[in-house]
Amino acid sequence: MQSSYKTYSSFFIGPLRRFLRLPLCHSLVRQQFYSTRNSGKFSASKAAVVLLITLSSIAVTGCQKVIDVDLNTAEKKYVVEAVITDQPNSCKVLLTQTKNFDENNAFNGVSGASITISDNNAAPVTLTETSAGVYEASGLKGLSGHTYRMTIIAGGQTFRATSTMPVFVPFDSLYISERTFFDKSNKYATVSYTDPAGRGNAYRYIQYVNGIKEKTIFVRDDDLTDGRKIERILFFFADDDEEEKKKLKTNDVVRVEMLGIDYPIYKYWYSLSQSSTGENQSATPGNPVTNIEGGALGYFSAHTLQSKTIVVP
């Protein structure tokens, strides 16, 4: 619900500020000057729009500048990305570590960990390291309703997590919807499925455009949509300068993965999207609520996975 409110506020503010595509650190006078020059004709409504933009979008944009911030360093922590899905050979664990802010973004895997996963209390299966920091168990396939237990021993620390694979909810269809906001019409991928009766189902969608992952974290529970046929539009936004580049265009190939996730994993992604992505607008920043015990960051998710592809008409 929160995210849907946020989404819709962005609708309001995003297009408004994009309408004139002006950095807002300019004074009103300068903005009006610009708008006059760009449109060739100064109109009252345009002036009003300038004012509206200044008033409303200041809340999210304004004058942006990259600055130096002297950040502390922290002791390294392990980061676990562990998944098991209902697809064959899908059990995979990535083990990395945190880095300081000013280091580069190459996160090298941590080798030499001992990782086991067990299915409904069956004998644990040991994962083998297939490349640095990547651990896999070939032949393991998750089943809905089964609870998986993971144990990781790395650098003298032990981390444990459990996750239950939810019931399989069929991904009925993927299509493109068109929505107009303020001045522009945009195309969005839309997923359709029927939520089973009974609260507690949760979903995550991952969107790939022409093979490249789009970064928006789409995560939903069924709190307000329990038991309904759902047509979920995957709204996403880009910064001003990247908007044209990122919006869906005819002949783009869009692939959407739909993940049926359990509630602790919903909480993980929800809190991550709210407070850990570096945006500092709303919630107080913090680490996401993890299901891993023992002091590691990351998550262990047993989920169903389906994927559909469409070419944007």
Place this chain on the structure above:
Amino acid sequence: MRSILLFIFFSLPAILLAQDKYTISGTITSAKTGETLIGASVRIKSSSTGTTSNEYGFYSLSLQKGSYTIEFSAIGLGLKSQQVELNRNLTINISLEEETRELETVVVKTTGRRSITNPQMGMERLTMAETKNIPMLFGERDVLKTIQLLPGIKSAGEGSSGFYVRGGAADQNLIMLDEATVYNASHLLGFFSTFNSDAIKDVTVYKGGMPAQYGGRLSSVLDIRMNEGNNQDYDVSGGIGLISTKLNVEGPIQKGKSSFLASGRRTYVDMFLKLSKDSAINKNQLYFYDLNTKLNYQLGKKDRLYLSGYFGRDKLGVGETFALQWGNGTGTVRWNHIFSSKLFSNTSFIYSNYDYKITIRSGSNDFDIFSQIRDVNLKQEFQWYAGSRNTLRFGANAIYHTIRPGEITATSTSYINTSNRQRRYSMENAIYASNTFKASDKVNLTYGARLTGFSVLGKGDYFALDTAGNVIDTFSYKSGEIVKTYLNLEPRVALSYVFNPSVSIKASYVRNVQNLHLVSNSTTGSPTDKWVASTNIIKPEVSDQVSLGWYKNLSQNKYELTVEAYYKTMQNQVDYRTGANVFINSDAIESQLLFGKGRAYGIEWLLRKQTGKLSGWFSYTLSKTERKIDGINNNNWYNARQDRTHDVAIVGSYQLNKKWNFSANWIYYTGDAVTFPAGKYRVDNQVIFYYTERNGYRMPSYHRLDLGATLQLKKRKKYTSELAFSLYNAYGRENAYTIAFRESKDDPQKTEAVRTALFKYIPSVSYNFKF
């Protein structure tokens, strides 16, 4: 506490037995408008004996038999003296003349604004005339932004009407308009306050030592009184500004006896949108409006009736897709009755409402969300001017709160389910008494207490939670059944010691209790922040504050110097869990919350010059505010977001001549305490930030200069007008509004910090008129 009650009890006979004394009482009004004057001074010439008028302009002064010269005065108005021969009780109603606007007298001449002798501390009063020339963002006069320039009161952020008082949170301020609680005092996402300056008479803010008649919030009381309406003559005034147009109409219904006032304000830029032929533009909405109305009747010599109402609303809408609207509505009926020259009574019946509605129409998931808080409130107060030494105030108050946390209504084609959160009911009762006792010429004492009982009422489900916030048990209550009652005694004590007529020290202790809590998931405040009442799990917030102050008037009252220090502790503070969901679809809102405590301390300096061509003030606050919440920051103390070590404001206004007034203010404060990452990691091929401590960093220091100028235009008969110019952030400082972290766009191998600044040089001009 018991000893205080006993003291009151035993001192009563002494009060009643006072001999050979007579009482002068009456009402002080403005001659020009007939408006009653709040806090006007009544003083015996060349003596320290005197009193001030109450919030309805009533005063009462008991003196020994004899002859006296009594001087009546008020801020901005001329002094009037009257010779009296006191050998019986007298009623003297006084009208004070406005100082004529000749150059020589434009310069304000007043006796000190704040009393050296009154034990009341931590209080500031503003009249609208004083706020008139202070330059503001978009040239929009705003009382909430003006009080932020006083020591101990801090802005909630760039351009924000939200404020923090002595380390308290934004929801710990009791904001009242004609006694009605205003639950969300902001327009346009916080950039403007709901108070239209044209309709306001007086603003009093209490940062500490709150009198016993106020209760319900921890940190401050902001008592805003609306104008009553001119009962002498018709007045029309208005203004056209960059943002809004305003119109104020007032006048007598029956001259000298009754009057009306209607004051409206609306932002108008969206009107231009309608001119556009493009339907994508002309269907959008963005506006707010306020409407203040008041009627008052003098019913005979002893009774007066006031009816006042406020209604304001904000509306944002994008075509037919999305709309958000919110607003307050309040109504107050008040009846003043003078039982005798010594006993004044006021009875108020108050209604207050705040609600918001979100409408989403995007095709398949259409729905509305509605949320509301509503109060019905009855207050009875007596002011008993028992003798020359004792002034008592006592009364009772009962408020019935109804909270509708969230109601989702879906359309028939929507895939959202219609659902309602349970309504929450509660009753907040209080009785209070306090006495201001003039112990000697040097010592004054105010002591009293407020006893509050807060009852959480059915119907509804209440819960038991485990430490992780999961519901482990549910208790269902029937309609009207008491879930839980919290009883709290709030002692209020204040003492002043006068060294000489221009120097005094004061000390006070106050306890405050708060049973309505605003849970906000955003740093800037949002119209959708939720008010929740205390429950079996959410305990009443309690604060204890001690303060000590030193007051000095310099150079024949030309300058006032105030230094106050305070120490405050706060219990049962509320905070959100990480990743909490405000729109949780469960009645157990507690599952999203964490609890802890806070402490705040500081010293405030205020040097004010209020006479002469140049007037203004210098304010400086040195302070510390910390919180300790179970489950945050490893349960260690951490700086609250609003912890700002230094906070400086310099406000100046210079009357050059009859035509021109120039003004400026400069603000500086230490940046807010914020949470920045200590590292980063990768999840799903995306950089995620790693946090180790809450609010361990600081935003850059904030500073800004604003300039203003007012030009009085030619007077034509009764028609006066002026042009007001202002320049916000005159030297264009790019103050950080937010600092965000992201992967660099130029080099994805790097992460960078991005600062967003909002306002840089915002000029504005407005035209104001009156006839």
